[in-house]
Amino acid sequence: MSTTDTKRIVIEPVTRVEGHGKVTILLDEQKQVTEARFHIVEFRGFERFVQGRPFWEVPVIIQRLCGICPVSHHLCAAKAMDIIVGADKLTPTAEKMRRLMHYGQTLQSHALHFFHLVSPDLLLGFDADPKIRNVIGVIEKFPDLAVQGVMMRKYGQEVIKATSGKKIHGTGAIPGGINKNLSIEERDALLADIDQQMEWARGALKVARDYTVENLDKIASFGSFDSNHLSIVRQDGCLDLYDGNLRAIDAEGNSIFDQVAPKDYLNVIAEEVRNWSYMKFPFIKEIGPENGWYRVGPLARINTCDFIDTPEAEAARKEFMAVTDGKPNNITMAYHWARMIETLHSAEKIQELLNDPDLQGEDLLVTGERRDEAVAIVEAPRGTLFHHYKVNDQDQIVMANLIVSTTSNNEPMNRAVRKVAQDHIAGAAEITEGLLNRVEVAIRAYDPCLSCATHALGQMPLIVELYDADGGLIDKKVKG
Numbered sequence: 001m002s003t004t005d006t007k008r009i010v011i012e013p014v015t016r017v018e019g020h021g022k023v024t025i026l027l028d029e030q031k032q033v034t035e036a037r038f039h040i041v042e043f044r045g046f047e048r049f050v051q052g053r054p055f056w057e058v059p060v061i062i063q064r065l066c067g068i069c070p071v072s073h074h075l076c077a078a079k080a081m082d083i084i085v086g087a088d089k090l091t092p093t094a095e096k097m098r099r100l101m102h103y104g105q106t107l108q109s110h111a112l113h114f115f116h117l118v119s120p121d122l123l124l125g126f127d128a129d130p131k132i133r134n135v136i137g138v139i140e141k142f143p144d145l146a147v148q149g150v151m152m153r154k155y156g157q158e159v160i161k162a163t164s165g166k167k168i169h170g171t172g173a174i175p176g177g178i179n180k181n182l183s184i185e186e187r188d189a190l191l192a193d194i195d196q197q198m199e200w201a202r203g204a205l206k207v208a209r210d211y212t213v214e215n216l217d218k219i220a221s222f223g224s225f226d227s228n229h230l231s232i233v234r235q236d237g238c239l240d241l242y243d244g245n246l247r248a249i250d251a252e253g254n255s256i257f258d259q260v261a262p263k264d265y266l267n268v269i270a271e272e273v274r275n276w277s278y279m280k281f282p283f284i285k286e287i288g289p290e291n292g293w294y295r296v297g298p299l300a301r302i303n304t305c306d307f308i309d310t311p312e313a314e315a316a317r318k319e320f321m322a323v324t325d326g327k328p329n330n331i332t333m334a335y336h337w338a339r340m341i342e343t344l345h346s347a348e349k350i351q352e353l354l355n356d357p358d359l360q361g362e363d364l365l366v367t368g369e370r371r372d373e374a375v376a377i378v379e380a381p382r383g384t385l386f387h388h389y390k391v392n393d394q395d396q397i398v399m400a401n402l403i404v405s406t407t408s409n410n411e412p413m414n415r416a417v418r419k420v421a422q423d424h425i426a427g428a429a430e431i432t433e434g435l436l437n438r439v440e441v442a443i444r445a446y447d448p449c450l451s452c453a454t455h456a457l458g459q460m461p462l463i464v465e466l467y468d469a470d471g472g473l474i475d476k477k478v479k480g
Contacts, residue, residue: 112149
């Protein structure tokens with residue numbers, strides 16, 4: 001088919017996500033979708049920026065990738081630098097302070113995404129007037145939920161500040177440990193609000209759970225497809241957001257690989273490049289690029305783990321898995337339910353850690369035999385995050401490779417875009433804003449952080465263009 005027979009729809013930028021991206025959808029003369037792609041239109045350069053810098057600067061530099069989830073990069077880089085300085089096992093105070101920081105990050109990030117970016121679609125409807133289908137509309141119609149979202153994020157940021165020194169781009173984790181413990185005053189201030197956070201987390205979980213269950217017949221196929229899933233898990237198969245080994249399962253729950261150490265990630269994971277996106281496409285080596293792609297993030301983590309070690313989140317996990325009779329849940333919109341299970345788990349973990357006297361310990365650092373290469377993995381809010389570094393004899397970074405959560409979800413997001421376009425836009429007599437929003441809804445389910453996976457250049461206006469079968473421009477809308 002020639003290009004003159006094709007209609008091209010462009011959504012730019014995709015809204016209510018972190019960073020900048022666009023979607024292109026191609027329709028043939030019969031208005032059927034021939035291609036749909038999610039393009040990342042930013043340029044990423046942090047793997048080069050850190051080269052030549054002293055290795056101890058990396059945990060502070062690399063987190064500048066993002067202002068939404070800097071803690072994840074800060075901790076992953078710090079874990080890698082632990083290996084460089086030979087710190088094979090941190091002190092209990094250092095380990096638990098970092099975990100507390102990480103759970104604070106997960107709590108605030110999940111709350112921000114669910115209440116500010118996603119709830120307008122769930123609470124107000126996919127077809128609601130875009131003038132009200134935003135956080136302001138949520139504030140007007142559901143003020144209690146809006147306040148709850150703000151206060152949960154605020155609390156998570158206070159946890160980050162207490163453990164890393166600042167709410168954004170802190171310095172708490174350093175090679176071999178941490179640079180501060182948690183004072184009694186800081187502990188008591190956080191404990192004073194934890195019961196309220198637990199209650200709010202339960203409420204948020206109920207909103208996500210009820211929406212999923214009550215609309216299951218509508219959302220089961222919405223942007224959904226069978227897929228592989230990947231995360232780290234503890235050696236006993238427990239969910240662990242801070243440390244563990246790699247596990248991958250297929251759409252039926254069969255093991256692809258299990259307990260692969262972070263240092264061996266290149267034995268099981270590879271990446272390919274496509275000429276229409278600045279973001280790479282990872283895949284499982286033994287399956288290959290065509291079918292070896294996988295999902296990461298809350299949905300994947302709930303699917304891959306055997307259990308959660310906090311009681312309320314574990315009960316919620318069992319209810320979640322019962323929907324699919326114990327098999328992996330491949331429903332894209334179920335990401336939101338899984339995300340709120342992790343939010344409750346994070347609140348439970350914060351409560352547990354705040355009552356641990358090790359946080360007031362004074363033994364903060366360890367060192368050992370110097371090494372020149374390191375790989376570290378954490379579960380960022382959006383999914384599995386890989387940091388790989390090499391260091392020369394002058395203590396300079398000479399190689400850095402990052403596989404960011406959103407990068408792993410690149411192919412799944414593209415498939416979600418294609419599925420929604422085929423189900424909702426193909427054959428439509430009129431391309432409405434609500435139909436285009438459905439494409440964005442599918443992308444938002446993954447909570448992509450395009451700033452993490454890339455680095456922005458310039459300004460990105462919203463441009464939607466509609467062409468006829470002869471390639472003539474029928475209509476064009478520009479905003480911003």
